[in-house]
Amino acid sequence: MDLGYGPEHEAFRAEVREFLESEWGRDGAPAEPERERRESEFRRKATGRGYLNRGVPRRYGGSEQTPDVLRAQIIREEFGRARAPLEVPGAGMMMVVPTLLECGAEWQKEHFIPPTVAGEYRWAQGYSEPGAGSDLASLKTRAERVGDEWTIHGQKIWTSYAREADYFFMLVRTEPDAPKHAGISYLLVPADQPGIEIQPLKQITGESQFNQVFFDGARTPADWIVGERGQGWQVSRTTLRHERGHIGGADRSLQLWNSLMRLAGRSRCGDSPALDDPRIRDLMVQVLGYLRAQEYSGFTLLTRAARGQEAGLLETTSKLQYSRIAALISKLALQLIGDSSLLAPGLQPERGDERWLNQFMGSLGMAIAGGTSNIQRNLVAERGLGLPRDAPVRGEPSAAE
Numbered sequence: 001m002d003l004g005y006g007p008e009h010e011a012f013r014a015e016v017r018e019f020l021e022s023e024w025g026r027d028g029a030p031a032e033p034e035r036e037r038r039e040s041e042f043r044r045k046a047t048g049r050g051y052l053n054r055g056v057p058r059r060y061g062g063s064e065q066t067p068d069v070l071r072a073q074i075i076r077e078e079f080g081r082a083r084a085p086l087e088v089p090g091a092g093m094m095m096v097v098p099t100l101l102e103c104g105a106e107w108q109k110e111h112f113i114p115p116t117v118a119g120e121y122r123w124a125q126g127y128s129e130p131g132a133g134s135d136l137a138s139l140k141t142r143a144e145r146v147g148d149e150w151t152i153h154g155q156k157i158w159t160s161y162a163r164e165a166d167y168f169f170m171l172v173r174t175e176p177d178a179p180k181h182a183g184i185s186y187l188l189v190p191a192d193q194p195g196i197e198i199q200p201l202k203q204i205t206g207e208s209q210f211n212q213v214f215f216d217g218a219r220t221p222a223d224w225i226v227g228e229r230g231q232g233w234q235v236s237r238t239t240l241r242h243e244r245g246h247i248g249g250a251d252r253s254l255q256l257w258n259s260l261m262r263l264a265g266r267s268r269c270g271d272s273p274a275l276d277d278p279r280i281r282d283l284m285v286q287v288l289g290y291l292r293a294q295e296y297s298g299f300t301l302l303t304r305a306a307r308g309q310e311a312g313l314l315e316t317t318s319k320l321q322y323s324r325i326a327a328l329i330s331k332l333a334l335q336l337i338g339d340s341s342l343l344a345p346g347l348q349p350e351r352g353d354e355r356w357l358n359q360f361m362g363s364l365g366m367a368i369a370g371g372t373s374n375i376q377r378n379l380v381a382e383r384g385l386g387l388p389r390d391a392p393v394r395g396e397p398s399a400a401e
Ligand SMILES: Cc1cc2nc3c(=O)[nH]c(=O)nc-3n(C[C@H](O)[C@H](O)[C@H](O)COP(=O)(O)OP(=O)(O)OC[C@H]3O[C@@H](n4cnc5c(N)ncnc54)[C@H](O)[C@@H]3O)c2cc1C
Pocket: 124, 125, 126, 127, 128, 129, 130, 131, 132, 133, 134, 135, 157, 158, 159, 160, 161, 365, 366, 368, 369, 370, 371, 372, 373, 374, 375, 378, 390, 392, 393, 397, 398, 399
């Protein structure tokens, strides 16, 4: 098996490395507040060179590159190695920009995309509600057209980073009499207004990234709707077709694995180094097996994408694989840090171990966010393997919609 990317792409890798050495250096990011300024300056240069924001047209602040999955993968690998920042993190770049590029009106693209690419507009995703998670189309938050505006009433929940957001992109019911999927619209809504109340939810880690958001007569202009009225469900299904973002995605699993190796290297089991303990070695080899499987699935996906072939079942299994590996690695790390893992977050010794507890708790959420593992398994079974559909839950099939 040849795992090289070929001479043309390896030359591109050398060019990316050279850029990173001269523009980012070996020291990584400085501390706040200098960090933010340095990252944004670096992103601007990296976009100018065609390394970041590749699927976004130049007129909206992107670098408008021809789709090339191998180049995209090399950029991820090299930026990851140099610990250099990729695109501005968060829901804006991940979801709003691709959605607007595909379904937005021209004025919406011009108005919202450039500041989102530059990290000036921050977004929160208002999809989930207390009675609508996996079965999202049951959502009840409603918007009524009153004159030149939409007026919104209802409640969203689990809204990540709502307090930091400038805008929400949200799904609302605009046609109460239509069948449930047909009655939904996709709205953009300013966050800072009297009709919106945001209440933080305390998480198991002690942090509050989640919120519940109450809409009581919140307003947004009539033309801040993406796609047609009643077509919000189709708009919300939009994915980035310009360039497949995270094909394979073993990068994050590898980073976690490397941290685990460092932890195991400095930990002890009784009198011996942890890495000499046969029980620890056995558990680590099991994790490594899953990791290698994810890596090789990633290579297969890359090959298929480079040949213009469909990803098939492997794309569906990616998130499932990562959630499982992250949970296994952080569980094993808790075993290695021993008694420290019993302390509440914030009370742990300053050994850098605290983040493993957070990592473990975060891995529980990872198996829920963006579609639970059960739903992913149903998708693999039904769409991937063609098995019969699961019995409907609460009267509605949801996994294969
Ligand atoms: C870290 C994190 C960040 C999030 N950020 C956001 C955000 O920013 N914005 C937002 O809108 N939402 C966000 N969410 C919410 C997330 O999308 C929902 O939690 C998720 O869709 C599941 O919905 P639920 O919590 O209502 O669980 P439910 O849908 O009630 O599911 C409960 C359990 O039942 C199982 N289940 C449900 N239906 C089926 C079925 N048909 N077949 C088999 N099993 C089933 C599920 O797998 C799960 O185990 C976030 C969640 C997490 C954990």
